[in-house]
Amino acid sequence: MRFSTTFFLLVCSGGVIALTSDLRIPQIHLSHASVVGKTVSNTEQFLGIPFALPPTGRRRFVPPVPYDVYTGVINATAYGLACPQLGGPPGNPGPPPAESEDCLTMNIIRPAGLKSYTRLPVAVWFHGGGFLFGRTESNDGTPIVIRSMELNMPVIYASMQYRLNAFGFLPGKEVEAAGVGNLGLRDQRMALKWIQQHIASFGGDPYKVTIWGESAGAMSVAVEMITNGGHTDGLFRAAFMQSGSPQGAGDIELGQPYYDFLLRKTGCEDAEYTLECLRDAPFESLKAAVNQTAGLFSRHNLALAWKPRVDGEFLVDDPPQLPLRGSVGRVPFVTGDVDDEGTLFVQPLGDLNMTADLKNYLQTFYLASAHEKEVDEILSLYPDDVTQGPPFNTCTANVAYPQYKRVAAIAGDIAFQAPRRLLLDSTFGKQDSWAFLSKRNKTTPIVGSFHTTDIGIIYAPSDLTDYLIRHLWKIPLLGSFRSKQSTRSSRSKSSSGACQSSSGTS
Numbered sequence: 001m002r003f004s005t006t007f008f009l010l011v012c013s014g015g016v017i018a019l020t021s022d023l024r025i026p027q028i029h030l031s032h033a034s035v036v037g038k039t040v041s042n043t044e045q046f047l048g049i050p051f052a053l054p055p056t057g058r059r060r061f062v063p064p065v066p067y068d069v070y071t072g073v074i075n076a077t078a079y080g081l082a083c084p085q086l087g088g089p090p091g092n093p094g095p096p097p098a099e100s101e102d103c104l105t106m107n108i109i110r111p112a113g114l115k116s117y118t119r120l121p122v123a124v125w126f127h128g129g130g131f132l133f134g135r136t137e138s139n140d141g142t143p144i145v146i147r148s149m150e151l152n153m154p155v156i157y158a159s160m161q162y163r164l165n166a167f168g169f170l171p172g173k174e175v176e177a178a179g180v181g182n183l184g185l186r187d188q189r190m191a192l193k194w195i196q197q198h199i200a201s202f203g204g205d206p207y208k209v210t211i212w213g214e215s216a217g218a219m220s221v222a223v224e225m226i227t228n229g230g231h232t233d234g235l236f237r238a239a240f241m242q243s244g245s246p247q248g249a250g251d252i253e254l255g256q257p258y259y260d261f262l263l264r265k266t267g268c269e270d271a272e273y274t275l276e277c278l279r280d281a282p283f284e285s286l287k288a289a290v291n292q293t294a295g296l297f298s299r300h301n302l303a304l305a306w307k308p309r310v311d312g313e314f315l316v317d318d319p320p321q322l323p324l325r326g327s328v329g330r331v332p333f334v335t336g337d338v339d340d341e342g343t344l345f346v347q348p349l350g351d352l353n354m355t356a357d358l359k360n361y362l363q364t365f366y367l368a369s370a371h372e373k374e375v376d377e378i379l380s381l382y383p384d385d386v387t388q389g390p391p392f393n394t395c396t397a398n399v400a401y402p403q404y405k406r407v408a409a410i411a412g413d414i415a416f417q418a419p420r421r422l423l424l425d426s427t428f429g430k431q432d433s434w435a436f437l438s439k440r441n442k443t444t445p446i447v448g449s450f451h452t453t454d455i456g457i458i459y460a461p462s463d464l465t466d467y468l469i470r471h472l473w474k475i476p477l478l479g480s481f482r483s484k485q486s487t488r489s490s491r492s493k494s495s496s497g498a499c500q501s502s503s504g505t506s
Protein backbone atom coordinates (compact mmCIF):
# COMPACT_ATOMS: atom_id res chain seq x y z
CA MET A 1 0.00 0.00 0.00
CA ARG A 2 2.87 2.31 0.66
CA PHE A 3 4.36 2.18 -2.80
CA SER A 4 2.69 2.19 -6.13
CA THR A 5 3.79 -1.03 -7.73
CA THR A 6 2.31 -0.12 -11.05
CA PHE A 7 2.96 2.87 -13.24
CA PHE A 8 1.38 6.11 -12.19
CA LEU A 9 1.04 9.49 -13.76
CA LEU A 10 1.92 12.85 -12.44
CA VAL A 11 -0.03 15.65 -14.00
CA CYS A 12 1.66 19.00 -13.81
CA SER A 13 1.32 22.30 -15.59
CA GLY A 14 3.89 21.23 -18.15
CA GLY A 15 1.89 18.20 -19.22
CA VAL A 16 1.83 14.58 -18.22
CA ILE A 17 4.96 12.85 -17.00
CA ALA A 18 5.05 9.09 -16.82
CA LEU A 19 7.12 7.63 -14.03
CA THR A 20 8.10 4.02 -13.82
CA SER A 21 7.39 2.36 -10.53
CA ASP A 22 10.27 3.27 -8.27
CA LEU A 23 10.47 1.82 -4.82
CA ARG A 24 12.24 4.95 -3.67
CA ILE A 25 9.23 7.15 -4.40
CA PRO A 26 6.90 7.04 -1.40
CA GLN A 27 3.23 7.59 -2.02
CA ILE A 28 0.17 7.72 0.21
CA HIS A 29 -3.53 8.32 -0.31
CA LEU A 30 -5.25 11.37 1.04
CA SER A 31 -9.00 11.04 0.50
CA HIS A 32 -9.14 10.75 -3.32
CA ALA A 33 -5.66 12.05 -3.99
CA SER A 34 -2.25 10.48 -4.24
CA VAL A 35 0.50 12.28 -2.38
CA VAL A 36 3.89 11.67 -3.89
CA GLY A 37 6.87 12.37 -1.63
CA LYS A 38 10.55 11.62 -1.70
CA THR A 39 13.10 9.55 0.18
CA VAL A 40 15.87 11.28 2.14
CA SER A 41 18.41 9.13 3.99
CA ASN A 42 16.33 6.63 5.88
CA THR A 43 13.20 8.77 5.91
CA GLU A 44 10.25 9.47 3.67
CA GLN A 45 9.16 13.06 3.29
CA PHE A 46 5.89 14.57 2.13
CA LEU A 47 6.41 18.30 1.87
CA GLY A 48 4.23 21.29 1.11
CA ILE A 49 0.83 19.56 1.38
CA PRO A 50 -1.91 22.20 1.56
CA PHE A 51 -3.95 21.70 4.74
CA ALA A 52 -6.50 24.43 4.00
CA LEU A 53 -7.77 26.17 0.90
CA PRO A 54 -5.46 29.02 -0.13
CA PRO A 55 -6.32 32.08 2.03
CA THR A 56 -6.26 34.28 -1.03
CA GLY A 57 -8.80 36.45 -2.85
CA ARG A 58 -12.09 36.38 -0.95
CA ARG A 59 -10.47 34.14 1.66
CA ARG A 60 -7.91 36.78 2.66
CA PHE A 61 -8.57 37.85 6.26
CA VAL A 62 -11.03 35.04 6.90
CA PRO A 63 -10.56 31.92 9.04
CA PRO A 64 -9.00 28.94 7.26
CA VAL A 65 -11.33 26.79 5.18
CA PRO A 66 -10.61 23.04 5.05
CA TYR A 67 -10.59 21.00 1.87
CA ASP A 68 -13.76 18.93 1.45
CA VAL A 69 -11.84 16.34 -0.47
CA TYR A 70 -8.45 15.99 -2.10
CA THR A 71 -8.25 14.76 -5.68
CA GLY A 72 -5.57 14.14 -8.28
CA VAL A 73 -1.88 13.93 -7.57
CA ILE A 74 -0.20 16.13 -4.99
CA ASN A 75 3.47 16.69 -5.72
CA ALA A 76 4.87 16.75 -2.18
CA THR A 77 8.58 16.82 -2.92
CA ALA A 78 9.39 20.42 -1.94
CA TYR A 79 8.51 22.80 0.88
CA GLY A 80 5.73 25.26 0.10
CA LEU A 81 6.39 28.97 -0.26
CA ALA A 82 6.76 31.03 2.91
CA CYS A 83 3.84 33.09 4.17
CA PRO A 84 4.41 36.83 3.56
CA GLN A 85 7.22 37.86 5.90
CA LEU A 86 7.98 41.00 7.88
CA GLY A 87 11.67 41.36 8.65
CA GLY A 88 13.74 38.31 9.47
CA PRO A 89 16.25 36.90 11.89
CA PRO A 90 19.13 39.23 12.79
CA GLY A 91 22.52 38.75 11.26
CA ASN A 92 20.99 36.93 8.33
CA PRO A 93 20.77 39.50 5.54
CA GLY A 94 20.38 36.93 2.77
CA PRO A 95 17.65 37.37 0.19
CA PRO A 96 14.14 37.10 1.64
CA PRO A 97 12.50 33.72 0.96
CA ALA A 98 10.04 33.36 -1.90
CA GLU A 99 6.64 34.01 -0.40
CA SER A 100 2.96 33.79 -1.25
CA GLU A 101 -0.35 34.33 0.47
CA ASP A 102 -1.04 30.73 -0.59
CA CYS A 103 1.17 29.31 2.14
CA LEU A 104 -0.88 27.05 4.42
CA THR A 105 1.13 23.89 3.98
CA MET A 106 2.07 20.89 6.07
CA ASN A 107 5.18 18.71 5.95
CA ILE A 108 5.42 15.12 7.17
CA ILE A 109 8.70 13.27 7.70
CA ARG A 110 8.56 9.62 8.75
CA PRO A 111 10.86 6.64 9.04
CA ALA A 112 11.16 4.74 5.77
CA GLY A 113 9.67 1.29 5.52
CA LEU A 114 6.63 1.62 7.78
CA LYS A 115 3.97 -1.06 7.65
CA SER A 116 0.54 0.20 6.71
CA TYR A 117 -0.82 -0.57 10.18
CA THR A 118 1.96 1.23 12.06
CA ARG A 119 0.81 4.05 14.35
CA LEU A 120 3.70 6.18 15.61
CA PRO A 121 3.73 9.16 17.98
CA VAL A 122 3.74 12.50 16.18
CA ALA A 123 5.63 15.73 16.95
CA VAL A 124 4.05 18.82 15.45
CA TRP A 125 6.49 21.72 15.12
CA PHE A 126 5.27 25.33 15.39
CA HIS A 127 8.01 27.57 14.00
CA GLY A 128 9.03 30.86 15.59
CA GLY A 129 9.68 34.33 14.22
CA GLY A 130 7.74 36.67 16.48
CA PHE A 131 4.48 36.03 14.56
CA LEU A 132 6.09 38.24 11.89
CA PHE A 133 8.38 35.95 9.88
CA GLY A 134 9.53 32.33 9.73
CA ARG A 135 8.76 29.22 7.70
CA THR A 136 8.99 25.48 8.00
CA GLU A 137 11.84 25.07 5.54
CA SER A 138 14.23 26.61 8.07
CA ASN A 139 13.90 23.64 10.43
CA ASP A 140 14.60 20.22 8.91
CA GLY A 141 13.11 17.47 11.05
CA THR A 142 15.15 14.71 9.39
CA PRO A 143 17.81 14.43 12.16
CA ILE A 144 15.07 14.06 14.77
CA VAL A 145 13.33 11.24 12.92
CA ILE A 146 16.64 9.47 12.32
CA ARG A 147 17.57 9.86 15.97
CA SER A 148 14.19 8.41 17.01
CA MET A 149 14.90 5.35 14.87
CA GLU A 150 18.32 4.94 16.50
CA LEU A 151 16.66 5.05 19.91
CA ASN A 152 14.14 2.46 18.76
CA MET A 153 11.40 4.95 19.55
CA PRO A 154 10.44 6.00 16.03
CA VAL A 155 8.34 9.14 15.61
CA ILE A 156 6.77 11.15 12.85
CA TYR A 157 7.72 14.80 12.45
CA ALA A 158 5.12 17.25 11.16
CA SER A 159 5.46 21.00 10.67
CA MET A 160 2.98 23.56 9.47
CA GLN A 161 2.95 27.16 8.30
CA TYR A 162 0.49 29.76 9.49
CA ARG A 163 -0.33 33.30 8.43
CA LEU A 164 1.96 35.94 9.90
CA ASN A 165 2.09 39.67 10.63
CA ALA A 166 -0.91 41.64 9.29
CA PHE A 167 -2.06 38.69 7.18
CA GLY A 168 -2.48 36.51 10.25
CA PHE A 169 -2.91 38.98 13.09
CA LEU A 170 -4.91 41.96 11.88
CA PRO A 171 -6.19 43.93 14.90
CA GLY A 172 -8.94 46.53 15.36
CA LYS A 173 -12.64 46.83 16.10
CA GLU A 174 -13.63 45.97 12.53
CA VAL A 175 -11.70 42.71 12.81
CA GLU A 176 -13.28 41.93 16.16
CA ALA A 177 -16.77 42.64 14.82
CA ALA A 178 -16.19 40.38 11.82
CA GLY A 179 -14.83 37.60 14.06
CA VAL A 180 -11.58 37.31 12.12
CA GLY A 181 -8.99 37.93 14.83
CA ASN A 182 -5.98 35.70 15.45
CA LEU A 183 -6.16 34.00 12.05
CA GLY A 184 -2.60 32.69 12.38
CA LEU A 185 -3.63 30.83 15.53
CA ARG A 186 -6.74 29.52 13.82
CA ASP A 187 -4.57 28.23 10.98
CA GLN A 188 -2.56 26.30 13.55
CA ARG A 189 -5.69 24.82 15.10
CA MET A 190 -6.90 23.78 11.65
CA ALA A 191 -3.55 22.12 11.00
CA LEU A 192 -4.01 20.08 14.19
CA LYS A 193 -7.48 19.03 13.03
CA TRP A 194 -5.99 18.02 9.70
CA ILE A 195 -3.51 15.83 11.54
CA GLN A 196 -6.33 14.14 13.45
CA GLN A 197 -8.03 13.39 10.18
CA HIS A 198 -5.09 12.33 8.07
CA ILE A 199 -2.01 11.36 10.06
CA ALA A 200 -2.97 7.67 10.18
CA SER A 201 -2.53 7.56 6.40
CA PHE A 202 1.11 8.44 7.03
CA GLY A 203 1.56 5.87 9.80
CA GLY A 204 0.95 8.33 12.64
CA ASP A 205 -1.26 7.82 15.68
CA PRO A 206 -3.81 10.62 16.07
CA TYR A 207 -4.03 9.82 19.79
CA LYS A 208 -0.30 10.40 20.28
CA VAL A 209 0.22 13.94 19.06
CA THR A 210 2.61 16.27 20.91
CA ILE A 211 2.59 19.96 20.02
CA TRP A 212 6.00 21.59 20.17
CA GLY A 213 7.55 24.90 19.19
CA GLU A 214 10.07 27.62 19.87
CA SER A 215 9.62 31.33 20.58
CA ALA A 216 6.40 32.50 18.90
CA GLY A 217 5.93 28.81 18.09
CA ALA A 218 6.06 27.92 21.79
CA MET A 219 3.75 30.83 22.63
CA SER A 220 1.39 29.33 20.04
CA VAL A 221 1.64 25.91 21.66
CA ALA A 222 0.75 27.58 24.95
CA VAL A 223 -2.26 29.19 23.28
CA GLU A 224 -3.38 25.77 22.05
CA MET A 225 -3.36 24.65 25.66
CA ILE A 226 -5.39 27.55 27.01
CA THR A 227 -7.85 28.39 24.24
CA ASN A 228 -11.29 26.79 24.00
CA GLY A 229 -11.72 26.77 27.78
CA GLY A 230 -8.68 24.51 28.02
CA HIS A 231 -10.45 21.75 26.07
CA THR A 232 -7.91 20.09 23.82
CA ASP A 233 -10.65 18.38 21.80
CA GLY A 234 -8.31 15.41 21.56
CA LEU A 235 -6.00 17.32 19.25
CA PHE A 236 -2.89 16.59 21.32
CA ARG A 237 -1.85 14.67 24.40
CA ALA A 238 1.32 16.54 25.38
CA ALA A 239 3.15 19.81 24.80
CA PHE A 240 6.78 20.91 24.60
CA MET A 241 7.62 24.62 24.70
CA GLN A 242 11.01 26.17 24.10
CA SER A 243 11.28 29.86 24.95
CA GLY A 244 7.62 30.74 24.85
CA SER A 245 4.72 30.70 27.34
CA PRO A 246 1.27 32.31 27.59
CA GLN A 247 2.02 35.88 26.65
CA GLY A 248 0.22 39.07 27.61
CA ALA A 249 -1.82 40.00 24.55
CA GLY A 250 -4.02 43.00 25.32
CA ASP A 251 -7.34 43.73 23.72
CA ILE A 252 -7.57 43.55 19.94
CA GLU A 253 -8.80 47.14 19.81
CA LEU A 254 -5.46 48.31 21.19
CA GLY A 255 -4.06 47.47 17.76
CA GLN A 256 -6.42 49.89 16.00
CA PRO A 257 -3.62 52.28 14.96
CA TYR A 258 -1.99 49.49 12.92
CA TYR A 259 -5.26 48.69 11.16
CA ASP A 260 -5.82 52.36 10.42
CA PHE A 261 -2.27 52.66 9.15
CA LEU A 262 -2.94 49.93 6.58
CA LEU A 263 -6.12 51.71 5.50
CA ARG A 264 -4.22 54.93 4.83
CA LYS A 265 -1.46 53.17 2.93
CA THR A 266 -3.80 51.15 0.72
CA GLY A 267 -6.30 53.91 -0.05
CA CYS A 268 -9.00 52.20 1.99
CA GLU A 269 -9.48 55.00 4.49
CA ASP A 270 -12.74 56.25 3.02
CA ALA A 271 -14.16 52.89 2.00
CA GLU A 272 -17.59 52.05 3.38
CA TYR A 273 -16.43 48.58 4.39
CA THR A 274 -12.77 48.93 5.16
CA LEU A 275 -12.13 45.23 5.76
CA GLU A 276 -13.62 44.42 2.36
CA CYS A 277 -11.41 47.07 0.84
CA LEU A 278 -8.32 45.50 2.44
CA ARG A 279 -9.42 42.13 1.09
CA ASP A 280 -9.58 43.59 -2.40
CA ALA A 281 -6.28 45.48 -2.16
CA PRO A 282 -3.54 44.23 -4.49
CA PHE A 283 -1.06 42.06 -2.65
CA GLU A 284 1.85 44.36 -3.55
CA SER A 285 0.17 47.39 -2.05
CA LEU A 286 -0.78 45.62 1.16
CA LYS A 287 2.63 44.03 1.47
CA ALA A 288 4.40 47.37 0.97
CA ALA A 289 2.27 48.88 3.74
CA VAL A 290 2.96 46.01 6.14
CA ASN A 291 6.63 46.33 5.32
CA GLN A 292 6.64 49.83 6.77
CA THR A 293 5.57 48.60 10.20
CA ALA A 294 8.00 47.70 12.98
CA GLY A 295 9.86 44.42 12.80
CA LEU A 296 11.06 42.25 15.67
CA PHE A 297 14.62 43.52 15.71
CA SER A 298 13.70 47.20 15.59
CA ARG A 299 13.43 49.67 18.41
CA HIS A 300 9.95 48.30 19.20
CA ASN A 301 11.28 44.76 19.37
CA LEU A 302 9.08 42.85 21.80
CA ALA A 303 6.29 45.44 21.66
CA LEU A 304 4.89 43.84 18.51
CA ALA A 305 2.46 45.50 16.12
CA TRP A 306 1.09 42.22 14.81
CA LYS A 307 0.58 39.49 17.39
CA PRO A 308 -2.14 37.45 19.09
CA ARG A 309 -4.66 39.68 20.85
CA VAL A 310 -7.78 39.17 22.93
CA ASP A 311 -10.52 38.89 20.31
CA GLY A 312 -13.31 37.48 22.49
CA GLU A 313 -13.38 34.26 20.48
CA PHE A 314 -10.11 32.47 20.08
CA LEU A 315 -8.68 34.31 23.05
CA VAL A 316 -11.35 35.31 25.54
CA ASP A 317 -8.86 36.80 28.01
CA ASP A 318 -5.20 37.66 28.32
CA PRO A 319 -3.28 34.36 27.93
CA PRO A 320 -1.45 34.51 31.30
CA GLN A 321 -4.83 34.86 33.04
CA LEU A 322 -6.44 31.81 31.47
CA PRO A 323 -4.43 29.07 33.24
CA LEU A 324 -4.98 30.89 36.53
CA ARG A 325 -8.71 30.41 35.94
CA GLY A 326 -8.24 26.74 35.08
CA SER A 327 -8.57 27.26 31.34
CA VAL A 328 -5.66 25.02 30.40
CA GLY A 329 -5.39 21.61 28.80
CA ARG A 330 -4.48 19.04 31.42
CA VAL A 331 -1.71 17.45 29.39
CA PRO A 332 1.86 16.81 30.53
CA PHE A 333 4.19 19.50 29.29
CA VAL A 334 7.81 20.56 29.15
CA THR A 335 8.68 24.25 29.16
CA GLY A 336 12.19 25.63 28.93
CA ASP A 337 14.00 28.89 28.39
CA VAL A 338 17.57 29.82 27.66
CA ASP A 339 19.45 31.68 30.37
CA ASP A 340 19.88 34.96 28.49
CA GLU A 341 16.56 35.35 26.66
CA GLY A 342 16.63 39.14 26.48
CA THR A 343 20.07 39.83 25.01
CA LEU A 344 19.26 39.28 21.35
CA PHE A 345 16.31 41.65 21.34
CA VAL A 346 17.83 44.73 22.94
CA GLN A 347 20.74 45.11 20.53
CA PRO A 348 19.10 48.08 18.76
CA LEU A 349 18.82 50.09 22.00
CA GLY A 350 22.43 51.28 22.17
CA ASP A 351 21.46 54.84 23.06
CA LEU A 352 20.18 53.83 26.50
CA ASN A 353 22.96 55.34 28.60
CA MET A 354 21.29 56.46 31.79
CA THR A 355 18.50 55.22 34.03
CA ALA A 356 16.36 58.06 32.68
CA ASP A 357 16.82 56.80 29.11
CA LEU A 358 15.79 53.32 30.16
CA LYS A 359 12.78 54.61 32.05
CA ASN A 360 11.67 56.60 29.06
CA TYR A 361 12.09 53.55 26.84
CA LEU A 362 10.07 51.31 29.15
CA GLN A 363 7.28 53.87 29.38
CA THR A 364 7.14 54.19 25.61
CA PHE A 365 7.30 50.53 24.64
CA TYR A 366 7.30 47.63 27.09
CA LEU A 367 5.25 49.16 29.88
CA ALA A 368 3.24 51.80 28.08
CA SER A 369 0.17 51.32 30.27
CA ALA A 370 2.00 51.08 33.61
CA HIS A 371 1.94 53.81 36.27
CA GLU A 372 5.15 55.71 36.80
CA LYS A 373 5.43 54.25 40.31
CA GLU A 374 5.34 50.75 38.88
CA VAL A 375 8.05 51.54 36.37
CA ASP A 376 10.18 52.99 39.18
CA GLU A 377 9.64 49.87 41.21
CA ILE A 378 10.81 47.70 38.33
CA LEU A 379 13.90 49.87 37.95
CA SER A 380 14.70 49.40 41.61
CA LEU A 381 14.23 45.64 41.31
CA TYR A 382 16.70 45.61 38.42
CA PRO A 383 19.50 47.77 39.80
CA ASP A 384 21.98 49.59 37.61
CA ASP A 385 24.65 46.96 38.22
CA VAL A 386 26.10 45.20 35.18
CA THR A 387 27.23 42.19 37.20
CA GLN A 388 23.57 41.24 37.72
CA GLY A 389 22.38 41.26 34.11
CA PRO A 390 22.66 38.86 31.18
CA PRO A 391 24.68 37.16 29.94
CA PHE A 392 24.31 36.06 33.58
CA ASN A 393 27.40 35.15 35.53
CA THR A 394 29.74 37.04 33.24
CA CYS A 395 30.56 39.77 35.76
CA THR A 396 31.51 43.02 34.06
CA ALA A 397 32.06 41.49 30.62
CA ASN A 398 29.67 41.80 27.68
CA VAL A 399 28.40 45.30 28.45
CA ALA A 400 27.31 46.34 24.96
CA TYR A 401 26.16 49.77 26.18
CA PRO A 402 25.60 51.27 29.62
CA GLN A 403 21.98 50.10 30.22
CA TYR A 404 22.39 46.92 28.14
CA LYS A 405 22.42 44.24 30.80
CA ARG A 406 19.65 45.90 32.69
CA VAL A 407 17.21 46.22 29.81
CA ALA A 408 18.14 42.72 28.61
CA ALA A 409 17.24 41.32 32.04
CA ILE A 410 13.91 43.14 32.03
CA ALA A 411 13.09 42.08 28.45
CA GLY A 412 13.98 38.45 29.10
CA ASP A 413 11.88 38.29 32.24
CA ILE A 414 8.84 40.09 30.81
CA ALA A 415 8.68 38.08 27.62
CA PHE A 416 9.97 34.67 28.70
CA GLN A 417 10.98 33.82 32.26
CA ALA A 418 8.03 35.33 34.11
CA PRO A 419 5.33 33.85 31.83
CA ARG A 420 7.03 30.45 32.03
CA ARG A 421 7.05 30.52 35.81
CA LEU A 422 3.45 31.69 35.91
CA LEU A 423 2.38 28.74 33.75
CA LEU A 424 4.34 26.34 35.96
CA ASP A 425 2.89 27.86 39.13
CA SER A 426 -0.68 27.90 37.91
CA THR A 427 -0.60 24.24 36.83
CA PHE A 428 1.59 22.89 39.63
CA GLY A 429 0.13 19.84 41.33
CA LYS A 430 -2.57 19.52 38.67
CA GLN A 431 -0.58 17.98 35.84
CA ASP A 432 2.93 16.77 35.12
CA SER A 433 5.33 19.49 34.11
CA TRP A 434 9.06 19.74 33.59
CA ALA A 435 11.19 22.82 33.13
CA PHE A 436 14.68 23.50 31.88
CA LEU A 437 17.01 26.44 31.60
CA SER A 438 19.70 26.16 28.94
CA LYS A 439 23.05 27.73 29.75
CA ARG A 440 24.74 26.34 26.67
CA ASN A 441 26.57 28.68 24.29
CA LYS A 442 27.26 30.89 27.30
CA THR A 443 30.58 31.97 25.87
CA THR A 444 29.00 33.67 22.86
CA PRO A 445 30.27 37.27 23.14
CA ILE A 446 27.70 39.89 24.20
CA VAL A 447 24.63 37.63 23.92
CA GLY A 448 25.62 34.53 25.94
CA SER A 449 23.02 31.73 25.96
CA PHE A 450 20.86 33.73 23.63
CA HIS A 451 17.31 33.24 22.36
CA THR A 452 17.15 30.56 19.61
CA THR A 453 20.30 28.68 20.69
CA ASP A 454 18.10 25.80 21.82
CA ILE A 455 16.74 25.32 18.29
CA GLY A 456 20.19 24.27 17.15
CA ILE A 457 20.43 22.06 20.23
CA ILE A 458 17.19 20.18 19.70
CA TYR A 459 17.59 19.73 15.95
CA ALA A 460 21.27 18.76 16.28
CA PRO A 461 20.29 16.05 17.52
CA SER A 462 21.36 16.08 21.18
CA ASP A 463 20.28 15.07 24.67
CA LEU A 464 17.40 17.56 24.35
CA THR A 465 16.25 15.70 21.22
CA ASP A 466 16.17 12.53 23.28
CA TYR A 467 14.03 14.22 25.91
CA LEU A 468 11.60 15.30 23.22
CA ILE A 469 11.43 11.78 21.78
CA ARG A 470 10.86 10.28 25.23
CA HIS A 471 8.14 12.84 25.87
CA LEU A 472 6.50 11.81 22.60
CA TRP A 473 6.55 8.21 23.75
CA LYS A 474 5.39 9.23 27.21
CA ILE A 475 8.43 7.61 28.74
CA PRO A 476 9.08 9.27 32.10
CA LEU A 477 11.78 11.88 31.79
CA LEU A 478 14.85 11.63 33.95
CA GLY A 479 14.28 12.66 37.55
CA SER A 480 16.92 15.36 37.40
CA PHE A 481 14.98 16.96 34.58
CA ARG A 482 11.90 17.39 36.70
CA SER A 483 10.93 20.89 37.72
CA LYS A 484 11.20 21.55 41.38
CA GLN A 485 9.60 24.95 41.01
CA SER A 486 12.61 26.61 42.54
CA THR A 487 15.05 26.61 39.70
CA ARG A 488 15.73 30.29 39.60
CA SER A 489 14.57 31.77 42.86
CA SER A 490 18.06 32.74 43.94
CA ARG A 491 19.63 33.82 40.70
CA SER A 492 20.80 37.28 41.62
CA LYS A 493 22.47 35.93 44.73
CA SER A 494 24.21 33.11 42.91
CA SER A 495 25.20 35.28 39.98
CA SER A 496 26.88 37.94 42.07
CA GLY A 497 28.42 35.20 44.17
CA ALA A 498 29.89 33.56 41.10
CA CYS A 499 31.12 36.94 39.93
CA GLN A 500 32.89 37.64 43.20
CA SER A 501 34.62 34.31 43.35
CA SER A 502 35.80 34.38 39.76
CA SER A 503 36.82 38.02 39.54
CA GLY A 504 37.96 38.58 43.09
CA THR A 505 36.19 41.94 43.22
CA SER A 506 32.87 42.99 44.57
Ligand SMILES: *[C@@H]1O[C@H](CO)[C@@H](O)[C@H](O)[C@H]1NC(C)=O
Pocket residue numbers: 010011012017075076077078
Ligand atom coordinates in the same frame (compact mmCIF):
# COMPACT_ATOMS: atom_id res chain seq x y z
C1 LIG B 1 7.40 18.32 -8.24
O1 LIG B 1 7.91 19.49 -7.62
C2 LIG B 1 9.31 19.61 -7.77
C3 LIG B 1 9.75 20.80 -6.93
O2 LIG B 1 8.98 21.91 -7.18
C4 LIG B 1 9.67 19.75 -9.22
O3 LIG B 1 11.07 19.84 -9.37
C5 LIG B 1 9.16 18.54 -9.97
O4 LIG B 1 9.38 18.70 -11.35
C6 LIG B 1 7.68 18.34 -9.73
N1 LIG B 1 7.27 17.09 -10.33
C7 LIG B 1 6.23 17.01 -11.14
C8 LIG B 1 5.97 15.67 -11.69
O5 LIG B 1 5.52 17.96 -11.38
Ligand SMILES: *[C@@H]1O[C@H](CO)[C@@H](O)[C@H](O)[C@H]1NC(C)=O
Pocket residue numbers: 287288291292
Ligand atom coordinates in the same frame (compact mmCIF):
# COMPACT_ATOMS: atom_id res chain seq x y z
C1 LIG C 1 10.74 46.46 2.83
O1 LIG C 1 11.45 47.48 3.53
C2 LIG C 1 12.85 47.41 3.39
C3 LIG C 1 13.46 48.53 4.21
O2 LIG C 1 12.73 48.82 5.33
C4 LIG C 1 13.23 47.53 1.92
O3 LIG C 1 14.61 47.36 1.79
C5 LIG C 1 12.50 46.45 1.13
O4 LIG C 1 12.76 46.62 -0.26
C6 LIG C 1 11.02 46.53 1.35
N1 LIG C 1 10.35 45.45 0.65
C7 LIG C 1 9.16 45.56 0.06
C8 LIG C 1 8.63 44.35 -0.59
O5 LIG C 1 8.54 46.62 0.05
Ligand SMILES: *[C@@H]1O[C@H](CO)[C@@H](O)[C@H](O)[C@H]1NC(C)=O
Pocket residue numbers: 351353
Ligand atom coordinates in the same frame (compact mmCIF):
# COMPACT_ATOMS: atom_id res chain seq x y z
C1 LIG D 1 25.69 57.63 25.22
O1 LIG D 1 27.04 57.28 25.48
C2 LIG D 1 27.87 57.23 24.34
C3 LIG D 1 29.23 56.77 24.78
O2 LIG D 1 29.13 55.78 25.77
C4 LIG D 1 27.93 58.58 23.68
O3 LIG D 1 28.70 58.50 22.51
C5 LIG D 1 26.53 59.05 23.36
O4 LIG D 1 26.56 60.38 22.88
C6 LIG D 1 25.64 58.99 24.59
N1 LIG D 1 24.27 59.30 24.20
C7 LIG D 1 23.48 60.08 24.90
C8 LIG D 1 22.10 60.25 24.34
O5 LIG D 1 23.81 60.61 25.92
Ligand SMILES: *[C@@H]1O[C@H](CO)[C@@H](O)[C@H](O)[C@H]1NC(C)=O
Pocket residue numbers: 440441444453456
Ligand atom coordinates in the same frame (compact mmCIF):
# COMPACT_ATOMS: atom_id res chain seq x y z
C1 LIG E 1 26.40 26.58 20.36
O1 LIG E 1 27.46 25.74 20.76
C2 LIG E 1 27.62 24.59 19.95
C3 LIG E 1 28.67 23.70 20.58
O2 LIG E 1 29.73 24.46 21.06
C4 LIG E 1 27.98 25.01 18.54
O3 LIG E 1 28.12 23.89 17.70
C5 LIG E 1 26.85 25.89 18.01
O4 LIG E 1 27.17 26.38 16.74
C6 LIG E 1 26.58 27.06 18.93
N1 LIG E 1 25.37 27.72 18.49
C7 LIG E 1 25.30 29.00 18.24
C8 LIG E 1 23.99 29.48 17.75
O5 LIG E 1 26.23 29.76 18.39
